[in-house]
Amino acid sequence: MTQTPTQTPPVPKLSKVEGLKERSNYLREPVATEILQDTNSFTEDATQILKFHGSYQQDNRDNRVKGQEKDYQFMLRTRSPGGFIPPQLYLTLDRLSGEYGNNTLRVTTRQGFQLHGILKKNLKATLAAIIKSMGSTLGACGDLNRNVMAPPAPFKNSQEYKYAWEYADNIADLLTPQTGAYYEIWLDGEKFVTGEENPEAVAARQRNDKGTNFEEKEEPIYGPNYMPRKFKCSVTVPGDNSVDLFSQDLSLVVITNNRGELEGFNVFAGGGLGRTHNKEETFPRLADAIGYVAKEDVYDLVKAIVATQRDNGDRTDRRHARMKYLLEDWGVDKFRTTVEGYFGKQIQPLKPLPEWKYLDFLGWQEQGDGKLFVGISIENGRVKDEGNLKLRSALREIVQKFQLPIRLTPHQNLIICDIAPGQKREIQQILDRSGVKMESELDPLVRYSMACPALPTCGLATTESERAMPGILERIRALLVKVGLSEEHFVVRMTGCPNGCARPYLAELGFVGRSPNVYQLWLGADPHQTRLAEPYIEKLDIQNLEATLEPLFVYFKKEQQKPEKSESFGDFCHRVGLEALRTFTATYESAPVTLELTNGHSASSFMGETIVETLSETPSETTAAVTKIRRRVTVRDDVYQRLKEIAVSQGKPVVELATEAIEAYLNANSDSQPS
Template identity: 70%
Template sequence: MVKSAPPPIANRKPSKVEGLKENSNFLREPVATQILEDTTHFSEDAVQILKFHGSYQQDNRDNRVKGQEKDYQFMLRTKNPGGFVPPQLYLALDKLADEYGNHTLRATTRQGFQLHGILKKNLKTAIATIVKNLGSTLGACGDINRNVMAPPVPFKNRPDYEYAWEYAQNIADLLSPQTGAYYEIWLDGEKAISAEESPEVKAARQRNGNGTIIHDTEEPIYGTHYMPRKFKVCVTVPGDNSVDLYSQDLSLVIITNESGQLEGFNVFAGGGLGRTHGKEETFARLADAICYVAKDDVYDLVKAIVATQRDYGDRTDRRHARLKYLINDWGVDKFRAKVEEYFGKPVAPFQELPEFKYQDFLGWHEQGDGKLFLGISIDNGRVKDEGSFQLKTALREIVEQFNLPIRLTPHQNLIFCDIEPNNKQAIQEILNQRGVVSDPGQIEPLVRYAMACPALPTCGLAITESERAIPGILERIRSLLDKLGLQDEHFVVRMTGCPNGCARPYMAELGFVGSAPDTYQLWLGGSPDQTRLAQPYTERLHHNDIESFLEPIFVYFQKSKQSGESFGDFCDRVGFDAIREFAGNYVPEATPEITEDTQAQVTALVAKIITAPSRGRHRISIHDDVYNKLKETAGSQNKPMSELVNEALRIYLKMD
């Protein structure tokens, strides 16, 4: 019999979290006790176990006041294999956001939804509502298999895509926690009606593949300690990298024969992006090609890889606990040999694959069965109503009227599936009335391909802004590109408020990673198809210096890029030494001075700015007419809006 405790590591104690998991009675305590207490928050020990149930304890950092209790609130994350959200669940989430949350939903980079702003007293009601409406939050967070990703596009005439969805769901079921804690705590022991598991999955979970199973326990795959850290899986088809497959712990690629029948899977393992500033032993890493596995053996191979990480992953240092570090330390050959021990036989060689490309599937498309699908861009995944832009209302109206299923995308967007062609016009009219763009050609390309994590004010790990900062930064980058004659250029920009990399900035062509307040580490050279890691170019770039820092890099790109070459590919080809040499010798061209008339115009506009101080920082908002005029003036002067505002403010405040 295999023990449920992981093998000891000589002379090193397991981390504190390992003890909390072991003593939790399979994720029950201390959450079960503390949810009954009339308090605003959980203890730190309970917070670690609460994550397994799909919730993070947070506080609104904008509202922190010294000497007062934090403004505690909870984030709930749903688990939706392949991004599938049935209409009933979407409407329940939309209602929960208004009744108990902050009136927004947020599509995640792992194809789930997040609810923000839920109070502890409402947490049980919110989770119970999600489960009773065909959803779940179990295992969306914590040291466990997270949401299993798959390409979101509903091509009904492509068997390989159908297989990807099927196996994403089956692997999610296989690796789902079996403890009864979730239903005991949140539904008083009532197990909700859910889709029936595949008999193959049930059999595979109990099959003892040379030590993959732990007997006589509630958790036959995980045991009492679960995984050393989070474990991320995706299933995709050859050529489709909408899932960022190289960033996953485990990626399966569907292999079919000429008739479209499933034969097996290519297997990648060891990807992961989280790291820590100043800790060189932590790093982003691409997944390696491991092997090929026949379809009949895929569940046993998945279990073998999970068991290898479960039993040999580092449980003493949580910064060194992901599968990527185990494979990096061992090497692929040693890792493959250990997997084969659990698998019980040698694995087959990896099969040749075509190049992987990124697609976002926005706009109207035929899905191959006579029906349509519609991909809608959601800036940074935030579903909200704001002025004349009423995305949240539009999505609710469409789901209510047409009962459409949804697939969330790994790029924080949303796809409506199974649309009857005769409903296209009515759906388009709802979007038009609510100010929602459905034509991807009308979306600024920098915005279309960008992603940012939530960061401040809700994330406790955020060092600086991300979601709230990226719209302005993208606009400044576009203004700079336009100024330099690069109007037709765009590239993948991603931003995170800390180095954990939740928006996958290390795969971007231009990545901003929070390193200090208002300051970012800058990464360059990722692939537009997210198949190559970017590299750190500078450690600290203050947001005020973005234009002056990027200008020489963009000018070098303009002068030296090859035909059709993307910005990320250019940076990777020429190398950082050449970029730094050019930037060091770069002398910007003189810009035309602002005329007295223009200065007077802008000064008058600046006088209409409304200041809106908040605790800990000062922010400003501008009337729409001021913004539009400022943008027009900035364009006529070939200057970024931020530079023009700063100049006008200095004049207005008599600082010069």
């Protein structure tokens, strides 16, 4: 009897980037060759490898001219564990932003600085200057461990915070790429030492237990293919969620004993926020609790988790390559068991933790060692001189005069550290005359908001974010005042694409770019960033912002629970649920005039009828006042009921749907109108 031969399953085809990494000779080529060429840009293959060196090639879309070469420029991102920036590095970055960049610095949501507008011909000089000023960009981008985050507040009398900063630095050392390519290309082979590495982390990096390392390789942990995708870590203290720990691939939480001595770390893994529109298999995910590890084993456990993702992460589909999908596909138990195989020990149960709180550390505060720090809010992280605000000049003057270090925050803000009490008055005077607002002067909506750069430089952006956010917040504040919630505030975040750089999926009100001036609207995250938001509207034209948000705010005002502390907007949306929000919105009846359009028209729902009003303004003959003349169009009740049903199913106000329907009819019949 002839046996049917067994079919060997086809070997999955690796993604293109996997081949580029393997052929790059540990991140050397084709960057090393192309940096010597007299061109304005790198090839597509080189741009992928360039990311590992901390740079993205970008095209300023504001400067595009049809038929001409794109306006190529480069973004550089610093690798600054815990957001620490020594004074000499800050002054160098400030100088480079003027000499080679666009005269701004940008604080990232991962506690680094970004320089924008660097030309290819100036890239090497810029990178060399950063390295020689105690900085680095190595691993700030690319498929490896990114900048390790930690709470930015310099509480020098807190052992927990000290441990968080120490281990953020040590984990960064442990997972730093070991390739010589970085120094060969940007410093012509000179190995410039920016700081002494932690000996325990160095020993752990070289230790090859249970298959965590590659033997006789230039990259002992990463190997020639590095990670399947980016890998993000944070270290924090119990209760301090300034780092958005649930959004990280790996988070460590410092655990101390009653004497303040470090005992170990709680471990969380599998968070990540990037996704793709219309690809339901991609989604944001919160990190899971994995367990507890003693301090003497923490480096080996980190390596075991990295090796688990390195060897099992999806290298065929980059949309499915983050560690969050491994956790989602396997479940926590299988993931933990696999990690333990690399670790060689069982992971212990999680230690008890207090509730998490979001903290931003703005204003003047005591460090605990007799010195002060001051947290400065930077709207959307952009350090610049513009109009009456001279933030860049103020920071340069303060750092030059007092030689003070800086810590960047995960909320795109900045803390000036180690201020002697006698320096406080002069520093505050510099900030005041430079137009820098203190925390008590900020609208809380602005204080707790974040936006990514998006247009014109980000190649992934489909619409505005940073440039649109100030106007959006003004409109939201005006609407809150209108409905009687003038004192209310919540976390608002915006991105120009679904990749989530400003972490909108952890916002109480999140805007995610879909197309020009159109956003997906997410609602219901916890104000302390421990719960994901949910998608409420798939496509919100930003012109319809007020019509969309007004019923939500009115419902919130009407049903908000008020125990000792009033219920937050995010908690309210989560409690009542999206369907209740959509139902209330669809049946919401505003005042006769609710939706002001740019062409001078408005629409509203009033007493069971859909009314469209044309507003014209004519000066009164007897006064200087303006009289508004209303012209109403009424529809039958049955038509209104159909509108209302569709509005409920689409999560839109009747007002908005009626306007869209009338507008579509007019556009469709515009050619048949008499001239």
